[in-house]
Amino acid sequence: MRRRATGLALAVVLALGCSRGFERAPARELRINLETEPPTLDWNLATDGVSIVAIEQLMRGLTRLGPDLRPEPDLAEHWDVSADGRTYTFQLRDGVVWSDGVPLRAQQFVDSWQRLLAPATAAEYAYFLFGVHNARAYNGGKLADFSQVGVRAPDDRTLVVELDAPLVYFPALVNFMVTFPLRRDLVERFGERWTEPGNLVTLGPFVLAEWRHDYRLVLRANERYWAGRPPLDRITAYMVQEGSTALVLFEQGLLDLVRIPPLEIRRYTERPEYLRQPLLRGYYYGFNVRKPPFDDVRVRRAFALAIDRSQFPALLRGGEQPESSWIPPGMPDANPELGLRFDPEQARALLREAGIDPAQLAPVKIVYNSDQTHKLVAEKVQAFWRDNLGVRVEVENREWKVYLKELSTDPPAVFRMGWGADFPDPDNFMNLFTSESENNHTGWGNRDYDALVARAAREADPAERQRLYDRAQRILCEEDVPIVPLFVTAANFAVQPRVRDFRPSPMDLFFFEQVRAE
Amino acid sequence: MIRYALGRVLAGIPVLWVVATVTFALLRFLPGGPFDKERVLPPEIRHNLERRYALEGTLAHQYVDYLERLARGDLGPSYKYVGRDVADILRDAVPVSLELGAAAFALAVVGGIGLGLAAGARRDTAVDRSIALGSLVGVSAPSFVVGAGLILCFGLGLGWLPAGLWEGPLYAVLPACTLAALPLAYAAQLTRAQVAGVMDQDYVRTARALGVPEARVRRRHVLRNALLAVMTYFGPLLAILLTGSFVVERIFAVPGMGRYFVTAVTNRDYPLVLGVTLVYAVLVVLANLAVDLLYAWLDPRIRVGGAER
Numbered sequence: 001m002r003r004r005a006t007g008l009a010l011a012v013v014l015a016l017g018c019s020r021g022f023e024r025a026p027a028r029e030l031r032i033n034l035e036t037e038p039p040t041l042d043w044n045l046a047t048d049g050v051s052i053v054a055i056e057q058l059m060r061g062l063t064r065l066g067p068d069l070r071p072e073p074d075l076a077e078h079w080d081v082s083a084d085g086r087t088y089t090f091q092l093r094d095g096v097v098w099s100d101g102v103p104l105r106a107q108q109f110v111d112s113w114q115r116l117l118a119p120a121t122a123a124e125y126a127y128f129l130f131g132v133h134n135a136r137a138y139n140g141g142k143l144a145d146f147s148q149v150g151v152r153a154p155d156d157r158t159l160v161v162e163l164d165a166p167l168v169y170f171p172a173l174v175n176f177m178v179t180f181p182l183r184r185d186l187v188e189r190f191g192e193r194w195t196e197p198g199n200l201v202t203l204g205p206f207v208l209a210e211w212r213h214d215y216r217l218v219l220r221a222n223e224r225y226w227a228g229r230p231p232l233d234r235i236t237a238y239m240v241q242e243g244s245t246a247l248v249l250f251e252q253g254l255l256d257l258v259r260i261p262p263l264e265i266r267r268y269t270e271r272p273e274y275l276r277q278p279l280l281r282g283y284y285y286g287f288n289v290r291k292p293p294f295d296d297v298r299v300r301r302a303f304a305l306a307i308d309r310s311q312f313p314a315l316l317r318g319g320e321q322p323e324s325s326w327i328p329p330g331m332p333d334a335n336p337e338l339g340l341r342f343d344p345e346q347a348r349a350l351l352r353e354a355g356i357d358p359a360q361l362a363p364v365k366i367v368y369n370s371d372q373t374h375k376l377v378a379e380k381v382q383a384f385w386r387d388n389l390g391v392r393v394e395v396e397n398r399e400w401k402v403y404l405k406e407l408s409t410d411p412p413a414v415f416r417m418g419w420g421a422d423f424p425d426p427d428n429f430m431n432l433f434t435s436e437s438e439n440n441h442t443g444w445g446n447r448d449y450d451a452l453v454a455r456a457a458r459e460a461d462p463a464e465r466q467r468l469y470d471r472a473q474r475i476l477c478e479e480d481v482p483i484v485p486l487f488v489t490a491a492n493f494a495v496q497p498r499v500r501d502f503r504p505s506p507m508d509l510f511f512f513e514q515v516r517a518e
Numbered sequence: 519m520i521r522y523a524l525g526r527v528l529a530g531i532p533v534l535w536v537v538a539t540v541t542f543a544l545l546r547f548l549p550g551g552p553f554d555k556e557r558v559l560p561p562e563i564r565h566n567l568e569r570r571y572a573l574e575g576t577l578a579h580q581y582v583d584y585l586e587r588l589a590r591g592d593l594g595p596s597y598k599y600v601g602r603d604v605a606d607i608l609r610d611a612v613p614v615s616l617e618l619g620a621a622a623f624a625l626a627v628v629g630g631i632g633l634g635l636a637a638g639a640r641r642d643t644a645v646d647r648s649i650a651l652g653s654l655v656g657v658s659a660p661s662f663v664v665g666a667g668l669i670l671c672f673g674l675g676l677g678w679l680p681a682g683l684w685e686g687p688l689y690a691v692l693p694a695c696t697l698a699a700l701p702l703a704y705a706a707q708l709t710r711a712q713v714a715g716v717m718d719q720d721y722v723r724t725a726r727a728l729g730v731p732e733a734r735v736r737r738r739h740v741l742r743n744a745l746l747a748v749m750t751y752f753g754p755l756l757a758i759l760l761t762g763s764f765v766v767e768r769i770f771a772v773p774g775m776g777r778y779f780v781t782a783v784t785n786r787d788y789p790l791v792l793g794v795t796l797v798y799a800v801l802v803v804l805a806n807l808a809v810d811l812l813y814a815w816l817d818p819r820i821r822v823g824g825a826e827r
């Protein structure tokens with residue numbers, strides 16, 4: 001009896017050990033980690049970084065971003081801008097069909113934009129089109145007639161868009177997923193389930209084959225893709241939340257492409273599978289300028305000058321790049337020369353000038369949302385301010401949603417925040433700190449700054465635009481200092497050697513159209 | 519007996535109501551809502567969202583609304599996963615947790631009782647001491663340590679088993695063992711203590727004195743009596759294991775419902791939090807009932823449902 005049991009156990013162990021049935025690397029299939037369930041594949045409603053990874057493989061927009069991040073023709077073959085910069089006329093490419101064989105028509109863009117802006121849709125990113133004439137009024141329910149909104153399709157291949165004011169980055173905006181065309185007939189037929197496999201019809205390089213919620217998505221090559229079928233047959237996107245598990249699965253050969261968790265990056269940097277991509281994502285500290293002592297601009301400057309950014313890369317080890325200006329490098333009109341550099345002498349002098357005795361000052365509180373990286377940064381900044389200014393500093397963390405609530409109701413004296421590019425134009429970053437911006441938690445407002453940013457959005461001349469943004473950045477990062485930019489972040493990947501031509505984007509987007517897997 | 523069971527099931531309804539109410543209240547006390555995000559939304563868009571998800575009225579109004587829908591069996595839409603109802607999400611996730619939980623439960627019951635019996639019957643021998651040591655480790659090591667250890671050993675070291683995903687029976691081995699580790703160890707300790715106590719009882723000595731074979735003594739007299747106390751532990755344990763574990767599902771990327779106990783709260787996905795909490799409550803009620811019925815079967819002295827006198 002006992003011998004038989006031992007024999008059985010041995011047999012099982014041997015069978016498991018020899019078969020290794022799970023270690024297979026299918027040719028022309030890419031297995032990636034999506035990390036979490038995409039909240040939706042409905043491109044009008046999607047807002048998050050996970051949904052966009054899937055949607056970008058399934059769909060296409062009027063334009064796409066080239067390697068230099070400039071918008072290039074995609075579904076639109078070309079476009080014209082009127083002399084006043086307010087009317088864009090897009091000419092659609094011929095021969096584009098959806099995966100069910102229905103041809104692409106300009107009206108499908110109008111249908112999509114109408115749905116995006118309709119109040120009942122409750123799309124969070126409807127504001128991407130707020131520059132279109134009457135779009136905001138329609139979304140706010142103040143205008144019921146969509147024909148008065150500035151978008152129309154005079155014929156099947158022409159889309160005309162009228163803006164309230166010139167927006168030089170409009171062609172970059174329509175590369176964003178919420179503006180992709182939509183099949184109204186299918187949305188009406190299937191209701192909220194139109195994005196499920198079997199119902200979803202798309203026109204990108206891949207189509208949706210399977211969606212096992214909260215576990216995996218399977219995409220299949222689209223034989224009808226207008227630019228030609230992609231080299232990959234299949235993409236399987238698993239949702240492995242735990243970064244270290246995903247990395248083990250990568251090491252076991254079960255995943256081809258994963259993000260490397262922060263603590264493991266060091267172990268990977270020398271390996272051939274390692275890939276780093278700097279991102280258009282800034283990390284900053286904000287001051288609540290309504291709370292003393294930060295209501296005094298000299299104090300804000302002093303605290304900014306007391307931070308030694310050069311220490312962050314060694315602390316965080318994720319490819320962070322110290323940055324004293326706000327527009328991230330890689331973005332047009334970025335100017336890394338701007339901003340306040342580390343100067344503890346001047347910092348102490350400014351504090352004295354403001355009449356502040358560091359020993360008497362009540363402890364300054366830094367608040368951040370609970371996360372290992374944010375904690376390291378907060379403790380480092382705490383040390384800078386304590387050592388270089390002699391002030392007492394407390395750090396506190398909050399759960400993410402509690403933190404967001406606090407930022408929107410009663411922002412802490414010092415807080416952390418980040419911003420990643422939605423579209424590759426400086427306006428996306430600079431607009432954040434205008435007086436009207438909901439994302440400006442500092443309580444700071446400056447009319448000159450607002451005017452400069454508004455003018456730059458309309459300015460077509462590149463040299464003049466650079467000048468306007470430089471001036472605005474000086475106000476933001478050197479003169480008024482409601483925020484202190486600290487660094488820009490990077491994405492860190494592990495990619496199997498059998499995967500070729502994977503090129504991540506600085507916008508943290510993925511395009512698998514050209515990728516090969518041997 | 520059937521009447522008793524039905525009565526118990528009916529008595530569960532007020533329990534569920536209390537659970538639903540307390541959860542609803544606690545969630546709304548939490549600062550931050552489902553639509554607070556890194557990118558702050560313009561007011562008109564926020565308003566559109568609140569209307570779409572019926573978050574406009576007063577709390578009392580929303581509560582009554584929620585209970586009404588619940589009474590109709592409608593758990594509502596998820597705030598996070600657009601176009602998916604909580605019922606859809608649970609329908610996908612619950613079977614996975616049930617499978618994994620049942621496997622872990624079977625491992626824990628068979629392994630725990632087996633080891634406990636072996637240790638209790640051989641008190642103060644090497645076998646007893648090594649089982650005691652092993653179960654002490656099992657009880658004290660948190661599941662993320664056990665899981666990481668198993669992945670390191672069988673996933674990366676020996677390469678026998680996948681460290682995650684849910685593609686077939688092979689993929690269930692490590693998560694089931696991790697999930698079973700603690701209850702198995704605890705059940706072993708419990709069984710050992712009970713067996714040790716029963717072995718000293720007069721009726722065991724009498725049975726032995728009468729020449730009843732040792733195997734029969736253990737099966738009929740020792741095991742049956744020792745199991746009563748252990749059974750009390752198995753009821754809630756079954757409910758805990760069947761509803762999945764956040765830690766184990768996260769470590770092994772298992773698509774069960776355990777993860778929602780945490781992620782739904784961090785997302786402030788109110789209907790989903792209420793949904794998973796209610797599923798858990800229902801399972802606790804049913805599992806406890808099952809244990810009470812098993813008691814009666816194991817111990818004829820216990821009679822449920824007020825037998826006729």
